[in-house]
Amino acid sequence: DGGITQSPKYLFRKEGQNVTLSCEQNLNHDAMYWYRQDPGQGLRLIYYSQIVNDFQKGDIAEGYSVSREKKESFPLTVTSAQKNPTAFYLCASSTTGGNTGELFFGEGSRLTVL
Amino acid sequence: AQKITQTQPGMFVQEKEAVTLDCTYDTSDQSYGLFWYKQPSSGEMIFLIYQGSYDEQNATEGRYSLNFQKARKSANLVISASQLGDSAMYFCAMRANYNQGGKLIFGQGTELSVKP
Numbered sequence: 001d002g003g004i005t006q007s008p009k010y011l012f013r014k015e016g017q018n019v020t021l022s023c024e025q026n027l028n029h030d031a032m033y034w035y036r037q038d039p040g041q042g043l044r045l046i047y048y049s050q051i052v053n054d055f056q057k058g059d060i061a062e063g064y065s066v067s068r069e070k071k072e073s074f075p076l077t078v079t080s081a082q083k084n085p086t087a088f089y090l091c092a093s094s095t096t097g098g099n100t101g102e103l104f105f106g107e108g109s110r111l112t113v114l
Numbered sequence: 115a116q117k118i119t120q121t122q123p124g125m126f127v128q129e130k131e132a133v134t135l136d137c138t139y140d141t142s143d144q145s146y147g148l149f150w151y152k153q154p155s156s157g158e159m160i161f162l163i164y165q166g167s168y169d170e171q172n173a174t175e176g177r178y179s180l181n182f183q184k185a186r187k188s189a190n191l192v193i194s195a196s197q198l199g200d201s202a203m204y205f206c207a208m209r210a211n212y213n214q215g216g217k218l219i220f221g222q223g224t225e226l227s228v229k230p
Contacts, residue, residue: 096212096216099146099147099211103149103161
């Protein structure tokens with residue numbers, strides 16, 4: 001079935017460690033997005049990519065990095081520079097970067113810093 | 115800058131009754147898209163309904179309808195005949211244009227609880 005796969009679903013990290021969250025889609029979508037969600041809050045955009053080998057910072061990019069070497073994959077690295085990384089991370093993709101058409105979301109990755 | 119405002123942190127509704135979740139938006143763009151998503155406790159984001167800024171008729175999808183009032187910049191979600199499974203967080207969102215990445219800008223959400 002087509003969809004977006006995020007892994008791992010749950011991740012624990014010690015302070016000072018980098019961690020990479022995986023996001024893979026087989027929907028042949030050009031655009032991909034990473035969002036962060038804190039408890040009881042809406043989603044905030046971390047990074048997005050509208051085409052392979054290109055990506056842009058979102059509203060809260062500090063302490064995060066991404067790559068887009070393949071159309072299907074958009075991994076997110078949470079670096080030690082991110083001061084408060086404990087959160088729920090959602091990856092999404094879309095057929096177009098325009099304002100029509102919904103974003104399809106993965107099931108999310110829950111990161112806890114110990 | 116684009117902004118979505120949801121002023122109801124929590125709502126209660128009796129099973130089988132209708133409920134309206136409020137959403138107002140702010141944008142200077144003429145062309146935009148408005149979306150509603152449902153987020154159950156499992157965390158997944160489920161797309162419910164879409165309204166384009168040039169659509170003259172309100173969008174409907176089964177028990178969901180979007181009350182779009184362009185002049186008032188509101189895009190309220192109406193859920194008819196509420197079911198226990200409708201208990202979840204609901205997010206209103208606006209999609210930016212391509213030159214802004216086509217990103218979704220979300221409101222803070224409304225937590226809906228359906229009472230039996």
